[in-house]
Amino acid sequence: MTTIALTGATGFIGRVILNHLLNRGFSVRALYRPDSSSAPKITNSVEWVAGSLEDTASLRTLVADVDGVIHCAGAVRGTTLEHFKKINTTGVEQLVQVAVEQEVPHFLLISSLAAREPSLSSYALSKKLGEDVLSEYRGKISWNILRPPAVYGPGDREMQPLLKLLRRGFVPVVGSKDGRFSLLYVDDLATAVISLLGSGRMVDGQCFELHDGHPNGYTWGEIAAIATQLNGKSAHCFSLPRGLVSIISQINIAAANLFGYQPMLTPGKVRELFHPDWVSNNTEITQAIDWQPETSFHDGMKNLFY
Ligand SMILES: NC(=O)c1ccc[n+]([C@@H]2O[C@H](COP(=O)([O-])OP(=O)(O)OC[C@H]3O[C@@H](n4cnc5c(N)ncnc54)[C@H](OP(=O)(O)O)[C@@H]3O)[C@@H](O)[C@H]2O)c1
Structure with missing residues (x-):
């Protein structure tokens, strides 16, 4: 039986x-x-290993x-480059090093479309x-990188507020009305992962972008049309001014520092949100x-709400 290590x-x-x-x-x-609030229920179907990316x-x-x-x-939430790098960069290095040491045949990294625009945020960088880091291991291990766009589906916390607004017929337009973005349903990302594993060394060393089959992405107008169709009544678009979103992100950082949590909405995330492509x-x-x-x-959307 094929055994896969999953982080x-x-x-x-x-x-x-x-x-x-x-x-x-x-x-x-x-x-x-083990200390995380999302520590799993231990079942026989999975061999769980307690540890972290920092624990070689x-x-x-x-x-x-x-x-x-x-x-x-x-790490998808946070404020400092140091925090993001510790997990998203050094974490890759630690894991690929042990995988090479132990002669694991294939390494698949879930990166992000954000990596295409590293100047926008600490997360993207x-x-x-x-x-x-992974590319430097070319020739030492067979690897692939996947760059998903915004992913949504059951259990997602980040896109839920937006999707719930759409369900209620409100479309918050972030950035230009002509801005375009791709989306991906989480099960489609999982099937891409499984297909890549099945294809083995054939596609070694490639980085792939993904989307949901809508080739030029969506505009907010197209999202509004989908919400209108599903809700059976006209969706209302409203613009979120960049200045306002930036102020909210600053307040969020202050609150995160005060209460000790890793925030999602930061000035870097605002730059990502307002990026037009x-x-x-x-x-x-x-x-x-x-x-x-x-x-x-x-x-x-239909799967999630209707
Ligand atoms: N969601 C999206 O729209 C999207 C889009 C493109 C790419 N991605 C990428 O997809 C991946 C997963 O994202 P997600 O949305 O599923 O995020 P998530 O719900 O926050 O899950 C992050 C996972 O990483 C684990 N983790 C974080 N730091 C760790 C550490 N130091 N050691 C070991 N495990 C650690 C977390 O463990 P705990 O449960 O213990 O916290 C959790 O299992 C990320 O690499 C992200 O960059 C996400």
């Missing part, structure tokens, strides 16, 4: 990848942080004798640096492996 299996995307792996008959060894001994246990690594753990390209991945996305944004 990030307690998070939104990793949990879905884990379920897909188990449903497809893979044997899974998964990393979890736990990473050695995680990857011992596995057939492949899916590295999905990452840390993901790009994580990709660069988050359109990704599926061509390379669909030519390289047998994968097609199945869930458009219309169908994804």
Whole structure:
């Protein structure tokens, strides 16, 4: 039986990848942080390894004798470059090093479309640096990088407020009305991961963007049209001025410092949100492996709310 080591299996995307792996008959060894509020229920179907990306001994246990690594753990919230780099860059380095040491055949990194624009935020830069670290291992391990755009689906915390607003018929337009962005339903990301694992060395050393099958992404107008169709009544668009969102992000940072949490909305995230082009390209991945996305944004919203 093929055994896969998975990081990030307690998070939104990793949990879905884990379920897909188990449903497809893979044997899974998964990393979890015992102190985390999302520590998993231990069941027989998964071999859970307690540890973290900072704990090399736990990473050695995680990857011992596995057939492949899916590295999905990452920091998506935070303020400083130091925080993001510790997890999204150094974390990749630590894990790929032990995977090379133990001669693991394949390493798959879940990066982000944000890595295409590393100047926008500490998050984006840390993901790009994580990709660069992995690329340096060319020839020592077979690897691939996936760059998903914004991912949504059951269990997601970040997109929920937006999706709930759409369900109620309100469309908050962030940035220009002509700005375009791609989206991806979480199960489609998981099937891309499984297809890549199946294709092995054939596509070694490639970085693939992904989207949900809507080639030029969506505009807010198209999102409003989908909400109108699903709700059966006209959706109302309203603009969120950049100045206002920036002020909210500053207040959020102050609150995060006061109450000790890692914030999502920061000035860097505001720069990402107002970037006009988050359109990704599926061509390379669909030519390289047998994968097609199945869930458009219309169908994804329908699955979630209707
Ligand atoms: N969500 C999106 O729209 C999106 C889009 C593109 C790319 N991505 C990428 O997809 C990956 C997963 O994102 P997500 O949305 O599922 O985030 P998430 O729900 O916050 O999950 C993050 C996962 O990483 C784990 N993790 C964080 N720091 C760790 C550390 N130091 N050691 C070990 N594990 C650690 C978390 O463990 P705990 O449960 O213990 O906290 C959790 O399992 C990230 O790499 C992110 O950059 C996400």
